[in-house]
Amino acid sequence: MKDLRHELEQRKAQRLYRARRVSASPQGAEMQVDGERLLSFCSNDYLGLANHPEVISALQSGAQTWGVGSGAAHLVSGHSAAHHALEEELADFVGRPRALLFSTGYMANLGVIGALLGHADRLFEDRFNHASLLDAARYSGARLVRYAHADVTDLRARVQSSGSGERLIATDGVFSMDGDIAPLPELAACARDNHAWLMVDDAHGIGVLGKHGRGTVDHCGLNASDVPILMATLGKAFGTFGAFVAGDDDLIETLIQQARTYIYTTATPPALAEATRASLRLVQQESWRREKLHALITRFQRGAAELGLTLMASETPIQPLLVGESAQALQFSARMQQRGILVPAMRPPTVPEGTARLRITLSAAHEEAHIDRLLTALEEVFCHPFSELLG
Ligand SMILES: *Cc1c(COP(=O)(O)O)cnc(C)c1O
Numbered sequence: 001m002k003d004l005r006h007e008l009e010q011r012k013a014q015r016l017y018r019a020r021r022v023s024a025s026p027q028g029a030e031m032q033v034d035g036e037r038l039l040s041f042c043s044n045d046y047l048g049l050a051n052h053p054e055v056i057s058a059l060q061s062g063a064q065t066w067g068v069g070s071g072a073a074h075l076v077s078g079h080s081a082a083h084h085a086l087e088e089e090l091a092d093f094v095g096r097p098r099a100l101l102f103s104t105g106y107m108a109n110l111g112v113i114g115a116l117l118g119h120a121d122r123l124f125e126d127r128f129n130h131a132s133l134l135d136a137a138r139y140s141g142a143r144l145v146r147y148a149h150a151d152v153t154d155l156r157a158r159v160q161s162s163g164s165g166e167r168l169i170a171t172d173g174v175f176s177m178d179g180d181i182a183p184l185p186e187l188a189a190c191a192r193d194n195h196a197w198l199m200v201d202d203a204h205g206i207g208v209l210g211k212h213g214r215g216t217v218d219h220c221g222l223n224a225s226d227v228p229i230l231m232a233t234l235g236k237a238f239g240t241f242g243a244f245v246a247g248d249d250d251l252i253e254t255l256i257q258q259a260r261t262y263i264y265t266t267a268t269p270p271a272l273a274e275a276t277r278a279s280l281r282l283v284q285q286e287s288w289r290r291e292k293l294h295a296l297i298t299r300f301q302r303g304a305a306e307l308g309l310t311l312m313a314s315e316t317p318i319q320p321l322l323v324g325e326s327a328q329a330l331q332f333s334a335r336m337q338q339r340g341i342l343v344p345a346m347r348p349p350t351v352p353e354g355t356a357r358l359r360i361t362l363s364a365a366h367e368e369a370h371i372d373r374l375l376t377a378l379e380e381v382f383c384h385p386f387s388e389l390l391g
Helices: 004-013 053-066 074-078 081-094 105-116 131-140 152-160 184-193 249-258 270-285 287-306 326-338 368-383
Strands: 030-033 036-040 098-102 122-126 143-147 167-172 197-201 229-233 243-247 318-324 356-361
Touching: 036 368, 053 081, 053 270, 081 098, 081 243, 081 270, 098 105, 098 249, 105 131, 105 167, 105 197, 105 229, 105 243, 105 249, 122 131, 122 152, 131 143, 131 167, 143 152, 152 167, 152 184, 167 184, 184 197, 243 249, 270 287, 287 318, 287 368, 318 326, 326 356, 326 368
Parallel strands: 122 143, 122 167, 167 197, 197 229
Antiparallel strands: 030 036, 098 243, 229 243, 318 356
16 A cells, blocks of 8 residues: 555645635635635636626526436436526537537546547547546547647647547647637648547637637637537536537437446536526626626736736636746745735646746636736735845
């Protein structure tokens, strides 16, 4: 048996130990965390819907109508009219014939790739893809081929040089630790030229990018024939929980028959589906949330440039500040917290070695004054790091 205590101590020594913060308030710009009132820049609640009164009341009245538990898996007796209506509305939203709900994005990625690929097949993935897409390779048994981040030339060389079997190219739409957008038009062309599937995980693009928030595929001017498999999550911009896969009838029916993470798990509560339906209406109707968010992003980028801070190249609400070493990223994060601001340090293995960073995320729940407070704190911590010594 391995010595767990020793391994944990080693992690601590390498500044890779992770600890949870305990929050005592709902999602919002200001949060009560570990007993402190902090201004939060670390949530994926990009549109400020996680604590929206209409979403809350849909959950409450959903519970009145449906109770709490779904009671069983979708294929047994857990598939309610609420789930069914949500699937139809989501399919409509992203302009595809069908959508299928999964309990989480993690399970959706495993489910799709496990249903479509096996040992004889190859899965091509961007190096910076989310862990759940990488884990799907192991789970499916397909051979994983990773290409350099956003480098379609590298991908082409790897796709072309390989033999028979199914080929699937999978990419994040918006990269979760970097905030940049995948080169979807070039990826779609590469997939088409090589008779490969293209799957986009749009966890961070849905709701935020594209017309009415339809996501990264729409933002890039592509459609369902360019990207036949779309996965998106509901726990980020939608402010609720869960995920869905959208595509044509054959894809969705195949998943219903074969995706083990769909079949062998209890359906999410129907009341949650009602809450997501309310949130979907807000996502579509309240364009001002996206407009406000993009204005805040611009304000933040301008302010950071004035301070001489170099942000990573991103036009999305994920605005990371590269630090380098884990210990230093932790120190900067702690100093921000002393100033009442919550920005987490992202460290390996979540990000590559030597690229620890502060992952700043913005939300429509923020106000301009919040962005200005963030900039002031960043100035004190990054531009005048010794000011506290001088008093
Ligand atoms: C958050 C995330 C997931 C996982 O979704 P959950 O619903 O939280 O399990 C998958 N892919 C990406 C890119 C994500 O950011």
